[in-house]
Amino acid sequence: MEMEQPWSDWVRERDDPRIVNTRPEALDDITVLDLSNKSYAGCYCSSLLAEFGAEVLRVEPPEGDFLRTCTPYGMLYKGEGLNYLTEGRNKFHITLDLAKPEGREILKGLVTQADVLIETYRPGVMDEWGCGYEQLRKINPRLIFASISTYGQFGPMSRSRMPDYDNVAQARSGIQSGTGEVMPEGKGYEDCPWAIPTKSGPWIAWSVAGTFMAVDILAALHWRGMTGEGQALDVATTEAYARFDDYPPVWYQGSGVVAGRFGSLDVAGWLYCFAPTKDGAVFLGGLRLQMWQAFADMLGKWDEWGAENWTNLTVFTEEEQQLKWAPLVFEETRKYTNEELVAMSIEYAKKGRLAPITPVVAPVCSPEEAMKDANWADRGMFTPVQDPVYGELIVAQAQHKMTESPVRTKWVCRPVGYDNEHIYLKYLGWGPSKLKELKRKGII
């Protein structure tokens, strides 16, 4: 019976983001203390857990986290920086001055009731405060103590005084050096300041570090479920992002070749590049020989390019072959618009000589175009959140969809200290008079 319903309908009925609020939350038995300081990695990590329903207590100094001021062009919305606004989601925001001994005693009262602690201070700072892992495990042996920093908790650079920022982590990872346009022959930096190692625009090293940590917090919770044991976790933003550099380490040690820049072609794949069109650019993908043949066929070049006689895709991956074929391909793609090329590939999947095999053709979109794309809107990526403080706001969400315990965004953010009353009452039994006193002393 169940099998009679088309698969896509069956899934959608069960995992459409529109119905997430009718479903349970996977992590609503977990309490997380997020002490992130000047770190999107830490805030992003706790967001990922909060989206699954963990109760995250976001602990900031009384003046608020510096990250709230890290916002494009200095722009504020209702007093808030835009990056922080997207990653305050589902968290309770409290203030506590950890630089004061009394603040640290209060923290310990929360630690005894927490499952996870996330911190991003320079390695050693938490220890100096008497709140390092070895100290806190004594009051809560089940605690999972998660530290994110540039270089990690041990090793020669762990004692560096340098703070952790995304662009510097991207530079250290080895990935930036291999991304970017190739310097045109006979030109230099002053002529072409864009033909240089180029980082990714978004805070990807921070996001990746935060996600690795979230994954491992869940693995540590699994272990704790079996054994009762907590532990310390250590993520270096530089290493977390470098782990995504798939082929260069093995290639380098095997051949001595240091992977360099290759523009928007791909060192390890053909057909796999951005190609100019009449009105922009498209991505072209065909990592199997037949997909590359289908591409040639789709452009009417089957005979001229001798596609029938191609037997091995690997030879096309070689540098000189790529540099030979890329201009031939681009000459053809320039004859069409993005829309025409996409339509040709969909049509080829139906009627082409090699159908249903067809090359991947995707328009290179601006984020403005992406946000207007009805496909993503339909799938709930940009459904505005009705936030009690900030009003109707669009943040990216629903990055995965699940039938039983899906993620959701209940609220986007909170002002500094917004939840002090509720959280201190709930966890420490402190009412208005005690809070007033702590506020007077500058502790919260």
Place this chain on the structure above:
Amino acid sequence: MAQETWNDYKQKKHSRPLPLKGIRVLEVCTLILGPVGPGYAAAMGAEVIKCEIPPNGDTCRDMTPFGYLFRGYGPVFVHNNVNKYWIGLDLHKTEGQEVFRELAAKSDVIEENLRPGVMESWNVGYRQIKEINPGIIYISKNGFGQWGQYAEENRPSNDGASQAFSGYAWMSSFSDQQPLKSRIYICDDYGGLMGELAVLAALHYRERTGKGQYIELSQSENIMRAMSWVWPYQQITGKGAMPAGNRDVSICPADTFCCADDTFVAIAAPALEEFRGLCTAMGKPELAEDPRFKDHLTRLKEENATAILQIIAAWVRTKKPEEVEALAEQYAFAASRVYTVKDVMEDRHFQERGFITEIDDPVIGQYYDYEFPVMMSRTSPRVKWSVRPVGLDNEYVMVHHLGKSKDEIERLYESGALGKWGDVPGRRPPSGWDGKAGVILARDGEEKE
């Protein structure tokens, strides 16, 4: 104190337990987006059985930088497929489907990255598997998810398409230049990681309730999740977000600068004390008092940011990268040379942490690669072994997991349900293989010598 926690981590990690002990994952994945997730799980101790269609298996096997194979295998494939067990199982065949279902009944997680509906056409879709194992956690990863216009058009996709579709590449270029594709397969690698997060959250939910579930992940949607300010900015201003090259428009100063020797260094110094440190290092402490740069929000404004970045650029152009790094250390702002892969591999810090880790593999030999990048003090994830020829572990899995007899196994080979590698690069054993190394159980059913 941290020293006490992390003392001799590199030396001790192999003698510690693994956090996902007892979790079995079946993988029907190809290229990168699919296999990386189970690869992470395997580094954390899950038992991952990778099912490939014989004789060619994973398309990534011969995906090579400029045609280079490392001991017979594509380097991307080597990097992303550690600690797995390898079976060659043809899911087009009824007998192959039956073997898969027997394994699925004893598994916790299934991961696939084919186009929507393919697994179901092989009788191993979620709706079919949950009938024999209601607790199964089943994840599908692809370009567009399982429903919606693009999924229903059955469009193929991959990492580059997602970099294009999401606006990620567009945001990662210089203004007035062509959008730039990242050299890494960021939407694959990151999609696989986020998929694993969902799998582990589902596992936690199952431990509480006994219920399994189905998960779908679109790699385009997933990378959009990591683009933070771009979306509310567009909503609030009504304008499109603009790329800015190496400049971080949310942190000032933060950019990549060209040094005296034409190499590059990245610098960030936004917090007040960091910015003061940088100004002092440049010999211009008065800049920290300049009204244009007095606090972070003011400094971030376009004209002010442009001004301070020009001042820093002119200064760095007279410096060597190691001088900038030394000053950053002294004055406590952030700086790093733009490292190449060689720099990373040879960096003493990464080596001493064991991030550069040695694998002593019976099939492809000794080599180094990056370790799973989370250090856990009690249960240390790690890379233990490397890739295998298609179907090398058929006998081990058939006997140890399913208790199949020698005759049953032979029949599976005869039907074509089970198979091994073809004589093709990336599929077959490396040259010089002795026919025994890495084999857990030999095909004749006898334990090897």
